[in-house]
Amino acid sequence: MTDRDPLVPALTGLLVDVVWWLESCGDEEVDPDSAVKMMESVGWVLLQLPSDQRQRLLQVLADLAETEQDPARREFLESFPIAVGMVEDQVG
DSSP states (O other): OOTTOTHHHHHHHHHHHHHHHHHHOOTTTSOHHHHHHHHHHHHHHHHTSOHHHHHHHHHHHHHHHHHOOOHHHHHHHHHHHHHTTSSOOOOO
């Protein structure tokens, strides 16, 4: 996949949506421990990417957030790198 490959933003958006769904599911929909394990697994895999690919993913997330019309999804896209441990929360 190249930097301009339309598959990259599409797959990134799907990954974000799956994690968002796992995070927002009730206990009756998905076992909370299983959801946490899956989200930790996603974070671990993303941290294994080479630095240039992690930076590319961060840029795709920022681009998706910039064009997102739904405020809740935009907020989740913006917080996704922190939520999965790709970047540290920059408080204050």
